[in-house]
Amino acid sequence: MTTTSTEPRSLVRAWAGVAAITASLFVFVTTELMPVGLLTPVSAGLSVSVGLAGMMVTLYGISAGVGVPFLVAWSRTVNRRALLAALLVVMAAGNLVTAVSPDFAILLAARLVTGFAHGVFWAIGVAMAMRLVPGEKASKAAAVVLSGMSIATVVGVPLGTFIESRTDWRTTFLIWSGLSLLVLVAVVLTLPSLPSHSAIPVREVFALPLKNGRLRVVMTTVALYVLGHFAAYTFIRPFMEQNAGVSPAWVTGLLIVFGVGGAVGNFVAGHTVTAHLRATFIVACTGLVASLLLVLLIGAGPAGLAVAVVLWGVSFGAANLCQVNMMLAAAPDTFEAAMSLNTMGYNISIALGALLGGLFATGFGTTGAVWFGVALTVAALLTAFGSHRDSSGSDHPREETHP
Known part of the structure; x- marks a missing residue:
């Protein structure tokens, strides 16, 4: 960069x-x-x-x-x-x-x-x-x-x-x-002066995924794990109250723990994404799948919930950092434009994740929303496994210089 x-x-x-x-x-x-x-x-x-x-x-x-x-x-x-x-x-x-x-x-x-x-x-x-x-x-x-x-x-x-x-x-x-x-x-x-150097006209922004296959894969992967995360996370409080019988104070505490875990995940991934971007994301996505399964398997008590929520927060924080670097690696010359598409997709995925999670929660209870989250995060993981490195074989973002 x-x-x-x-x-x-x-x-x-x-x-x-x-x-x-x-x-x-x-x-x-x-x-x-x-x-x-x-x-x-x-x-x-x-x-x-x-x-x-x-x-x-x-x-x-x-x-x-x-x-x-x-x-x-x-x-x-x-x-x-x-x-x-x-x-x-x-x-x-x-x-x-x-x-x-x-x-x-x-x-x-x-x-x-x-x-x-x-x-x-x-x-x-x-x-x-x-x-x-x-x-x-x-x-x-x-x-x-x-x-x-x-x-x-x-x-x-x-x-x-x-x-x-x-x-x-x-x-x-x-x-x-x-x-x-x-x-x-x-x-x-x-901040020093930072002239724009990678923005493009709007019609070219929406053409990027059509021209860039790697970018399409990254956007699909991000949409899947964000959909899965928010399908489950939106209903985590009623899940905790209905399945573990925890108090509102416990819910607040666990949500704070989730935020702390996110900061830890960011920190850890910050030391690994440069050399091992794809592997770091796969580990993070695996953590998302595992944490949601733990919510279902051992989340009937406060201790089990705490373990699952810690892993969930760390994994989500790491995945969020990875997706920024994945966008950069996929579109180094049009990073801002790619990030604008990613921001749009991310926010739409939040809304759809909550909506679809709500449908599953209504039809199958809050455990249904979590299972739906498991399915989508597994899909994200499989997409990441199936993706290929670029022709150079490197996961590293391309470095650029600016006068």
Whole structure:
């Protein structure tokens, strides 16, 4: 990947930039997920049902996925440092409008616009971090940035819920608006100019999978494991309560453990993906299959659940880092465009996974949703096993230089 100067001072600034991008991901993910813990007070405050309030999450996810290939292509001439700054301005404004919304319609409009910014960040953020550091450190930079997702899950979302319990939901979103501005300052101070160099017109974006067979395989594999994961994960709380009889406190604790496991998986995979990308993903995907089977086989008690959830979190964290590097290896010259397609597919897979998992849960109980997750993760594993390396025989992402 692209590099900056390898002088010590430049390296310090480069990693400071990676930290600023990580903080950006933290803000984006907490903004996306925070409404999950605030649905009840928001619904009461704006006089809508809890089910309708859930549209805060649904619309955000839809706009984050569907719009991103178009927005990334349309902004292909924009300096990526300036684009990230603009996205953080949108994030700050969206949280501010959410905090002061007089009615639910305005709140939903703010969430919809903020979701578009979220999707564009996913397409460019990791690529930006990988460009900041020497090529051999690119995978480590990606792992650091993706740890922001685990930190948001473990710290950010519970913190938002805690702040709401001490103040109110409007104050919580107002604080997150201010946090977005602080991260914006960090981005402006630490990131160098990053001219766009791999974005392409929108019609070429959607033609990429037709021209690139390796990219098609990667996108299919990612869609399968994300579908399987979210088919099961969406219904993990009712599964825990119905099959293991655990308390809400246990559920919260296990979900936090899952987030910690994701951070561990990111860290471990960060040390292996550069030399052993395909093998690392196969191990991670095997872990996903094994963890879901353990949920079914030993998940009738808290101890068994804990073991399964730890393995699940570690495996999912590792798989998420692998899929970024797999996209880079499949489309090194059009990485941002490929990531925009991946972001769209990832978010659509989340929605479909939850939907299909719900159908299985309705028809066969929550164990049915988990079994469906097993089937899809097995399909992802088989696809990974059946995939072939490129003609060079290497799993390594191609390194590039940038003036």
